[in-house]
Amino acid sequence: MLLLQVIVGGLLLGAIYALFSSGLTLIWGMMNFINFAHGEFVMLGMYVALLVVVWLGGGPATFGFAAAVALFVLGVLVYGSLIRHVTRGPMLAQILSTFGLALLLRYTAFWIFSANIVSLPQTSLGGTLNILGILVPVAQLVAGITAAVLTVAMHLFLTGTTIGSKLLAVAEDRNAAMLMGIRPDRMQALAWGLAAASAGIAGALMAISYPWSPSVGETFGLMAFVVVTFGGFGSVPGAMYAGLIIGLIQALSAFYFGPIYKDIVVYGLFVALLWFRPQGLLGKA
């Protein structure tokens, strides 16, 4: 029973990893662009949730939606004001631009929200379900289901709709897409908006269970990179599988070996996987 509880906990944790990682893999898949500010988007999603709860009230549906909308707008703005310009520059400028953006967002958050740890007041999702003796925190369950649904929806959107095809076309060959009458800027702005929105929802859902401060983006940003590399850069389903696997390994190794060993186990396997399969689980070679 205890083992089952550990496994369920690990899978729920993994679903959340998958949720906040999918946005990162989307931008890479769309633009071959690494967004170091992704963890900060998650952090901002958490603060949007807090502000909505404190100012307007409302449940997780309200603040989750608000975080998604706010971050979508931010993602589009970031693309229009920063990314569009640096993609014309050298590779190093591209990498460092989002790194600078990450620091800008983090320290702006420090300035506005201070370094104090905050957490959401108890919400309607604060309870725990007892399913045949397995305890499942509702907030994590909802986050897990949302993650799964969003991941699948994003995958279907990319592979089954016209806009999705246009997005992929731009990713494949920008010039060829332009010749086909696709406006790459619009598509890429949309990709940034979607990626940031998914980070925003992830942040809002995680805010239900985790206390945080402006530096939380660092932790989540790093985890997102691990998940995306593990799953294969650019692959949305890959991020899903990788998130679940990493969550499960962490939970099992933390329970059986002790929490300080869980990262050794995870990163050990991570390095081993890259040794045998550098493109990740589902990445294209």
Added chain:
Amino acid sequence: MVKQVNRRTVLAGAGAAATSLATGASSVRAADPVKVGVLFPLTGNAAAAGQASKAAVEIAAEIVNDAHPELVGIPLAKDAGIPGLGGAKLELVFIDHQGNPSVAQQQALRLINQDKVNVLLGAYQSSCTLTATPVAERNGIPFVVGDSAAGNITQRGFKWLFRVTPIASDFAAAYMTFFADMNKAGHKVASVAVVNENTDYGTSVGDAVEAAAKKAGLTVSNRIPYSASTTDVSAQVLQLKDKNPDVVIFISYTADAILYMKTMKNLDYMPAMVLGDDSGFSDPSFIPAIQDIAQGVMNRSAWDIGKPGSTTSKINDMYKGKTGRDLDDTSGRNMQAMLTLADALNRAGSVDPAKIQAALIATDLKPEQLMMGYRGVKFDETGQNILASTYLIQLKGKDYKVVWPDANATEKLVWPMKGWKA
């Protein structure tokens, strides 16, 4: 007869006469102030704690320098200045070491050589205290440590170092005495779990608590070191649930302490008692985050505001008037250090470093002379206060109340804790 007055030897009572007779010597006053160099992190990560402690030692200096007859029991509060030094006042010279040990070392040297301070006090982070104190030792200047708790600070054979605060082993000893009291009262404490964040702080306190528990004949069911930046503690909570100890002792920072309380509720695990070791459990954001789910958790603090009208309550009013906040345990320990130093200066009757050192060695303050909940102040040969101790407090509603030891308790202990079932 007029006695010669110089900076190092101000004779009681003679200062005033000297001033009136000395013509044109404006630098000679009633009694030259005693310069105390104070090292705190006034910027950087720990700036909030450093600034709060700065305000606390300023209040301590105010208590000594001005007449505060209402603060019954506190040495030197009654009259203005230090009687033993002809009414001399404390002059504080603050230095910001930014939490950087090498800056702390340089600034300690600057305080001694350039500012010519008579005595030093500080330095919050143990790492900074470890580098600043050898400078004082080499120069033969007394250094009073207010709140740095690392064990090795007093294990270097220093002769000029005096630490007023309790340290890890004192806290561990207090916890064991508390458990013994609980067993006597019929609340079974046979096994404990020690959960600690894995940097210097958590590891050293965790080691001390585990050792003390084994010595006291308790079973240590789990010892769980973890990283404070973790985002998930379900596995740890399940380990605890599996072994089911009577008491779980957390040595944690803020976010992780909150996460543990939330996860314990989510996984329906509540031991008879949770005992937090200050830090995260004392952070202002801890109580609002967990008050609905962790009623009755215990914590330690040597500071208690006390009843309205008490000396401690009046001191808290002074502090609140200056900062807008209640005095906290850490700042209170620094305030107590400054008051202890002032008492020694008074008995030294001189600012000669050797005389101050001798007076500090002879310190013997009783509990009623203290603002903090120590059993007294008396230094052993390593410079550690052997009477340092702590209260245990329990979360009731939105506040912690002192519940142990009985003599100081303001409310009755609730055992077992109620958690979310309150």
